[in-house]
Amino acid sequence: MAKKKTSSKEAKPAAPATGRPSALVDTRVIYCGDNLEQLRKLPENCVDLIYIDPPFNSNRNYEVFWGETKEKRSFDDRHASTKAYIEFMRPRCEELHRVLKQTGSFYFHCDWHASHYVKVMLDQIFGENQFINEIIWKRTSAHSDAKQGSKHLGRVHDSIFLYAKTEEYGFTHLYKPYNEEYVKSTYKHTDPETGRRYRLDNLIGPGGASKGNPHYEFLGVTKYWRYSQERMLELYNQGRIIQTNPGRVPQYKRYLDEGKGVPLGTVWDDIFPIQSVSDEGLGYPTQKPLKLLERILEISSNPNDIVLDAFCGCGTALVAAENLGRQWIGIDVSPTACRVMAKRMRDVCGVKEDEKLWRIGRGFVVRDLPWSEKKLRELPPFEFENWAVIALGGRPNKAQVGDMGIDGRIYPVSATPKKTEGELQFMDVWYPIQVKQKDKAGRPDIDSFEAVMMREDRQKGFFVSFDFSSDAMSEIQAFFKKTGKSIIALTVKDILEEQIAYKLA
Ligand SMILES: C[S@@+](CC[C@H](N)C(=O)[O-])C[C@H]1O[C@@H](n2cnc3c(N)ncnc32)[C@H](O)[C@@H]1O
Known part of the structure; x- marks a missing residue:
């Protein structure tokens, strides 16, 4: 990237924190929480590049992790109109503008549903003259959208708006x-x-x-x-x-x-969307290709610059940053997303989640994951389900509706399924998990889980709730006596206090 001038307006570094790459701000951190709150804690002028890919005001995108039904509804409720969407985004973009360095660049990834409104909002926040480019990313092929009988052309692209905070932004031409x-x-x-x-x-x-x-x-x-x-x-x-x-x-x-090649223009049709069967695909519906993020980082950042993604999903921007030797900060409101991206950082980049290593400038940390019963009660139901299933070491069920009473499955270590052609090759050794975000699961809840156990012919199953009524516990015992099948009742407290190993023994 072209050499940047350092602006006098940039925040003066505080006393350098030993071993940390930036004295201004902690990097290699994933923050779990609403980005509005998290961004307010960051100092001004502290990051070099921001990329965001917020959930759009559209039916195609949703705040989902593993499915597209319950969460899609929750999105529709919250952003019932474009106005509401812009009202949601505006204070967040203002905060992002505040934390961006004077030499920094900002990318907003969206699609036709709200792109024109987003452009107007960003012009107001950054200034019309700070608009640099609209990148058209061809994300799919026409037939997926323009079906027979529809009266519109195939909507095959996303828009990515690039803004600079000042004229001093860095930029590298790619070919x-x-x-x-x-x-x-x-x-x-x-x-x-x-x-x-x-x-x-x-x-x-x-x-x-x-x-x-x-x-x-x-x-x-x-x-x-x-x-x-x-x-x-x-x-x-x-x-x-x-x-x-x-x-x-x-x-x-x-x-x-x-010759250097053809200078890169604003139409990007050479980066293909993630295929569910690809090695890169994590099963996350809005996951963006790594190549797309690497390209953005190459254009607008230098090694060791700080990259921030405040809606980071499964962490594509963070992986791109790690691959290219940049520092990074991720924020996501979904604990599931935070856990998935932490796993990805470990598995794909070989970086350890370790406080001690992080302190000496290696490793990374995840901050502010919900840790109290109170916080867990406030999570949306699908997040709570995912939290419980993942805490038990299980795999969340992708289908959130029509899950046939199974929120997740535990595979004993010896029977971990292998991924073939994008599908899990299911072995017969697995235990169902049912999760109820209830103060007290009662007998009817256990009855319906028993039906699942019988239908699936499972010897063991796990039921998670905040507590269980005495009726529920007696029913579990009676079921065992009658069928020899055991239901393990786990409270959230057991999980938080890590009593699971003891109960599972
Ligand atoms: C479209 S996805 C991002 C996908 C990401 N670019 C990737 O490649 O994995 C949007 C993410 O924004 C997160 N999100 C939604 N509202 C948020 C908020 N207020 N604060 C932080 N994250 C939020 C959602 O949990 C979701 O993971």
Whole structure:
């Protein structure tokens, strides 16, 4: 990225924190919580690059992690209109503008549902003149949207708005390789000695005398030339100028291997969406491709710069930052998202979640995950289910509706399923988990879980709730006596106090 000037308006660093990469702000941290609250805790002018991909005001996106039903409804309720969506985003974008360094860049990823309103809002916050580009990312192919009978064209792209905080923002031009057709039709010649491909380029000075081009005779041709007479001679002696016939205008030999490629424009159709069967796919419906984020980071950040994603989902921007040697900060309101991205950081980037390592500038930490019964009671039901299932070491059920009474499955270590062709190859050894975000699960709750255990013919199952009525506990005992199948009742307190290992023994 082009060298940035350091603005005098940037916050002065506090006393450097030992071992931490930035004295202004902690990096390599995932914060769990509403970004409005989390951002307010950050100092101003402290991050170099912000990318956000908030849940849109659309039916296609939802605040879901593993499914698209319950959460989709919750999204629709909250952002019933574009106005409500913009009202939700505005204070967050104002905070993001505040924490962005004077030299920093800001990317807002959205789609047609709200993009025009988002642009107006961002113009108001950053200033119209700070708008740099609208990037069109072709995220899918036409047939997925324009179905037979529909009366619109296929909506196949997302918009990514790029803003700079001031004129001093950093920027690196990227280039794409020339396509084969272009190479064939343009670089038509080959050096017989070296085999290098080249094309013949104009040496005449554009604009003639009006642009101050020198006028002289060269190889018998008098023109306004692009270069001085000395430079022309030098190039000629280097074999870079040829005259195909005496009297013809000499031309410059431009080699293919010296070209940078085609400068990247605003239409990006060469980065494909995540396929559910790909190695990269985590089963998260709004996960963005790593390549997309790496490209953004390459354009607008330098090694060791601080990248912030305040709606970071499963952490694609953080992984891109880690891969490219940038510092990073992630925020997400979903504890499930935070856990998934922490796992991804460990598995994909090989970085350890470890407070001690973090203190010496390695490793990372997750902050503010819900840890109290009170906080867990306040979680949306699907988040609570995911929290409980993950805490038990299980896999949450992707289908949130039509889950047939199973919120998750535990696979004993010996029977961990393998991923084949994007599907889990289910082994028969698994135990169902049922989660109820209730003060007290009662006998009817246990009755219906018993039906699940019978239907699925499971020997063991887990039931999580805040507490269980005495009726529920007697029913569990009676069920065991009658069928030999055991239901393990776990309270949230048991999980928080890590009593699970004892109960499972
Ligand atoms: C579209 S996803 C981001 C996907 C991400 N770009 C990726 O590639 O994984 C949006 C995320 O924003 C999070 N989110 C929604 N409202 C939020 C808020 N107020 N504060 C923090 N995160 C929020 C959701 O939990 C969700 O994970």
